Amino acid sequence: DIQMTQSPSSLAASVGDRVTITCRASQSITNYLNWYQQMPGKAPKLLIYAASSLQSGVPSRFSGSGSGTDFTLTIASLQPEDFATYYCQQSYSLPRTFGQGTKVES
Amino acid sequence: EEQLAESGGGLVKPGRSLRLSCAASGFDFNNYNMNWVRQAPGKGLEWVSSISSSSSYIYYADSVRGRFTISRDNARNSLYLQMNSLRVEDTAVYFCARIGRFYDSSDNPVEGLDVWGKGTTVSVSS
Numbered sequence: 028d029i030q031m032t033q034s035p036s037s038l039a040a041s042v043g044d045r046v047t048i049t050c051r052a053s054q055s056i057t058n059y060l061n062w063y064q065q066m067p068g069k070a071p072k073l074l075i076y077a078a079s080s081l082q083s084g085v086p087s088r089f090s091g092s093g094s095g096t097d098f099t100l101t102i103a104s105l106q107p108e109d110f111a112t113y114y115c116q117q118s119y120s121l122p123r124t125f126g127q128g129t130k131v132e133s
Numbered sequence: 134e135e136q137l138a139e140s141g142g143g144l145v146k147p148g149r150s151l152r153l154s155c156a157a158s159g160f161d162f163n164n165y166n167m168n169w170v171r172q173a174p175g176k177g178l179e180w181v182s183s184i185s186s187s188s189s190y191i192y193y194a195d196s197v198r199g200r201f202t203i204s205r206d207n208a209r210n211s212l213y214l215q216m217n218s219l220r221v222e223d224t225a226v227y228f229c230a231r232i233g234r235f236y237d238s239s240d241n242p243v244e245g246l247d248v249w250g251k252g253t254t255v256s257v258s259s
Binding site: 028057058059061062065070071072073076078079080082100114116118121122124125126127128 | 168170177178179180185192194195201228229234236237238241243244245246247249250251252
């Protein structure tokens with residue numbers, strides 16, 4: 028199984044901050060990497076697919092980069108509605124695996 | 134609007150069974166592969182099972198293989214998860230999710246979970 032490791036597990040940030048979350052795969056997954064946002068008590072929401080493609084309707088302050096084993100989710104200017112937990116997920120092979128999550132809090 | 138709605142969760146004793154349902158609306162259910170994903174209390178997301186649009190391909194996580202069965206009824210726009218021999222560690226919110234089809238910058242097909250239900254809670258306890 029491919030292990031996905033996110034860092035940090037949590038971070039404190041303020042509105043307007045630039046936030047960066049990293050995700051590392053235990054083997055190359057080329058660009059088969061998705062990012063999700065989950066608000067408390069809600070279902071996850073797809074933000075980024077194929078490592079860097081923005082899902083329709085997602086604000087442009089979100090961006091993704093990386094390939095192979097190392098990936099990054101960046102929020103250019105944190106907004107109040109962005110305080111949430113973020114997960115990466117690989118779709119390269121089965122079983123599909125998620126990172127453990129990164130909680131962005133104030 | 135594209136929607137998924139899970140039902141069938143509840144409190145059950147270890148060793149018992151439960152059947153979850155997921156009703157799809159607002160999109161052509163026949164054309165999409167589907168997933169179940171779960172989230173234990175205070176924990177992260179765990180992929181559980183996938184089924185192709187025609188039910189030809191079915192996959193399970195090791196943690197549920199042999200106990201859970203995924204199925205679908207395209208005529209009823211519904212996805213199911215039959216859960217047998219439930220364990221305390223199966224306690225979680227269970228989400229159904231659509232496997233969306235996308236293309237990367239090189240026109241290679243990729244997937245992402247682009248439509249999610251709100252989840253149904255399964256609690257396994259004696």
